[in-house]
Amino acid sequence: MNYDSNTLTAYDNSTDIAIATSSDSRKPANTVISSTKSVVNLTSKAKQLTFSQKATGATKDPKIEQNTLLYLKSLENSTQHELNNKCSEIIYSQLETLFIAGKEEYFEDGFESDFSKGLISFVQKYGNDAIEAIACFIVYEKVSSEVASEALRWLGEINHPESYKFRLWLLERSLSCPSSRVRDGAILGLSYLNDPHAITYLEQAIKQEKITELCEDMKQVLAQLKR
Structure with a gap:
């Protein structure tokens, strides 16, 4: 839904400011916004307008205008929280599908797999959010140790600066995982990452x-990092 200066109406109820479309002008403020998308479009458009000049019925009182902006900011924060939750659901769902498919593959050292290609694409697309989801699956053992090990190995090889610190943390943390296969993957990942920061953890x-x-x-990776 798109909004312009003719469809925005500002209401001053002394302390509360509600934004509505002209067709919804009789509805309460809490029923005006019917979807996340509407709020995003509304707040984005509203930021570009000076309500005291362009929104129908708006007042020039600076206090009222400030209240309007504060109200919009609160809407925006609430909407962002909802969007983050929905994004997390999408990320976790996609990752779960990737891990399940990975269980059917045979992994060979030095060779890419459909799983590794999918994992790399996943990290490049979602960055730190992807690593957070991966960490949840690995640390809480929600995925097979074989697939987790393969994931850790490739997390050390991925060229993605934005998620570097988070990937390093996950590899260091995985050195203490109960599964020996997972620990083996963490060792390989750290050897590829080649960061002296991991010395203490090793x-x-x-x-x-x-x-x-x-x-x-x-011990071999430790000696490598110390050099």
């Missing part, structure tokens, strides 16, 4: 690791 993980082979792998 040293702690080495002290706790009970599997000799994994312990040796950690």
Whole structure:
């Protein structure tokens, strides 16, 4: 729905300012906005207008105009929260589908898979929101250890500066995951990332690791980072 100066009407109820379309002018303020999209379009358009001059029936009282802007800001914040929730639902749903499909694949070191390609595209599209969702699936063991391990390995190889710190954190955190397969993926991911920041985490993980082979792998990556 698009709004212009002819369809915006401002109402002054002393303390509350409600924005409505001309066709909804008789409705209460809390029923005027019927959808997230409407609020987004309304607040975006309203920001471009000077209500005291362009909105029908608006007052030139600076206090009233300030109240109007504050009201719009509160609408915008509420709408953004709703949008974030919907975006999170979409991200989690897409990631779950990707992980489920990954369970049917065979992963081979040094070769891309449909899963790895999908994961890379997912991170490039959603950035830190993608890493947050991935972390939820891995840390809380909502995905198979084999797929989680593959995901961690590729998180170390992805070229995506925006999510770098979050990816590094997840790899470091995954060194203490219960699954040895997941820890192995974290070791590989850290070796690709090659960031000395992980030295302390590797040293702690080495002290706790009970599997000799994994312990040796950690020591090799530790030596690599110290160089």
